[in-house]
Amino acid sequence: MSSPAFLIDASIYIFQAYFSPYNEVRDAEGEDMSAFVGFLQFLLTLQRRERPSRGAIAMDNALFSGFRHALCPDYKSNRELPDENLARQLGLCAAAASALGWPVFASERFEADDIIGTLAQRTRSLGIEAVCIVSRDKDLAQLVESDGDFMWDFTANRRRDRVALERELGISTTLIPDYLGLVGDAVDCIAGVPGIGPVKARALLQHFGTIEAMYENLDQVSLLPLRGAKSLVAKLSAHEAQARLSKRLATIVKEPVDCVEPFALVDEDGVSLSSPQLSALELVCTDAQLPSALTGRLLSSCAGLMGVGDEVVQ
Numbered sequence: 001m002s003s004p005a006f007l008i009d010a011s012i013y014i015f016q017a018y019f020s021p022y023n024e025v026r027d028a029e030g031e032d033m034s035a036f037v038g039f040l041q042f043l044l045t046l047q048r049r050e051r052p053s054r055g056a057i058a059m060d061n062a063l064f065s066g067f068r069h070a071l072c073p074d075y076k077s078n079r080e081l082p083d084e085n086l087a088r089q090l091g092l093c094a095a096a097a098s099a100l101g102w103p104v105f106a107s108e109r110f111e112a113d114d115i116i117g118t119l120a121q122r123t124r125s126l127g128i129e130a131v132c133i134v135s136r137d138k139d140l141a142q143l144v145e146s147d148g149d150f151m152w153d154f155t156a157n158r159r160r161d162r163v164a165l166e167r168e169l170g171i172s173t174t175l176i177p178d179y180l181g182l183v184g185d186a187v188d189c190i191a192g193v194p195g196i197g198p199v200k201a202r203a204l205l206q207h208f209g210t211i212e213a214m215y216e217n218l219d220q221v222s223l224l225p226l227r228g229a230k231s232l233v234a235k236l237s238a239h240e241a242q243a244r245l246s247k248r249l250a251t252i253v254k255e256p257v258d259c260v261e262p263f264a265l266v267d268e269d270g271v272s273l274s275s276p277q278l279s280a281l282e283l284v285c286t287d288a289q290l291p292s293a294l295t296g297r298l299l300s301s302c303a304g305l306m307g308v309g310d311e312v313v314q
Contacts, residue, residue: 004148005123005271006046006055007116008102009135013042014093016155018086027289035089036288037298040096044301046134046154047100047276054128054271056263057097058115059090059106066111068249074189075249092288099280100302101273105263114253115263117143119271121254126268139185141165142176142252170202178211181247190246193239200226211247215240276302 017023017038025037046052068075082090094104105115120131120143130148133140136155144151150161165173182201184192196204203226208214214221218237222230236243256264281302285295 003053004130004132004150005119005128006050006052006132006134007119008043008046008055008057009112009116009133009137009140010039010057010093010097011060011112012135012137013154014039014090017042018089025290025294028291029289031085031289033089033092033288033290035086036092036096037290037294039093040298041301042154043097043100043102044298044305047305048301053273054123055132055273056103056105056115056119056266056271057094058112058119058263059094059104060112061106062108062111065108067109068111072245072249074191077189092284095284095287096281099284100276100305103266103270103273105261107261107263110253110256110259110261110263113137113140114256116140117252117254118256118264119266120149122264122266123271126271128268128271138169139176139180139188139250139252141169141173143254144173170198171205175205175210177247177251178205180250181211181243184246185250188249190249191242192246193236193243195235196232200232211243215244276305278302278306 014035018032018035020034020038023034023038025033027033063076063079063081094106097104105119106112107115110118116133116135120133123131124146130146130150131143132149133143133151134154135151136153141151141160143149144160144162144165147162150159151165152159160168162173169176169179171179179198179201180190180192182193182196182204183198184190203224204214204221207220207224208217214236218233221233221236226232262270278299282295282299285298290298
């Protein structure tokens with residue numbers, strides 16, 4: 001099997017560095033640069049370990065402008081737009097990733113999950129046999145479809161293939177949107193069906209397969225060996241529209257309709273890493289106004305990826 005395409009959920013690792021109490025970095029003006037430096041160190045470490053030849057970085061620029069907000073104003077209403085400092089760091093993260101050779105994609109309409117889902121679908125159509133989803137967000141497990149695919153929680157160094165994920169979740173990875181359509185997702189403000197918890201949701205999906213099939217055969221719910229099965233019919237009926245909407249909100253886009261954004265049109269070159277550009281990375285670090293010693297260490301790590309040498313800044 002050929003090497004997988006590494007599709008990285010950037011926000012996870014940017015915000016992990018941003019909120020970490022062990023990763024405080026200041027620029028020459030005293031401004032926080034922890035998110036930028038932490039993300040750059042993460043990428044350098046990943047590249048040193050895996051030497052990937054294919055992959056992409058997905059940035060999240062659709063916090064309140066994505067199509068899901070048009071469907072449901074409450075969706076992710078618990079989030080806040082980045083302040084000026086964090087917005088600057090996000091831009092630096094994208095620039096650094098490009099300097100390290102990664103294709104970087106963002107959209108005002110589609111979230112990072114959708115970008116990853118679309119890229120995964122595109123890579124499969126190009127004959128790339130496996131994808132590695134670099135994230136700890138379980139929602140992305142719905143993209144682990146083939147036996148060669150896997151999710152990698154980089155921080156915990158935990159890799160799970162489809163079999164391991166399905167054993168952990170108790171359902172097929174393809175049914176994650178249906179599952180969230182029933183139980184909801186408080187993190188993303190997805191309502192689900194009130195009173196439906198994980199046990200009942202799994203039982204319903206194991207019997208019916210999908211939310212759509214369940215609603216086509218709703219009368220059968222009362223016959224299931226579930227506590228309160230008879231009252232469950234009325235509950236599901238009363239919240240049918242909400243369940244269907246919740247599933248749609250939780251479904252990652254893999255084939256966006258009428259989308260001409262670069263991530264939706266990539267060919268094999270579009271998910272191929274290029275050689276790191278030391279001079280480009282130095283410019284990004286200069287723009288970030290990092291301490292010279294830290295810049296030297298970061299550039300040395302990049303040079304190591306290129307086989308240039310260990311000391312590039314004195």
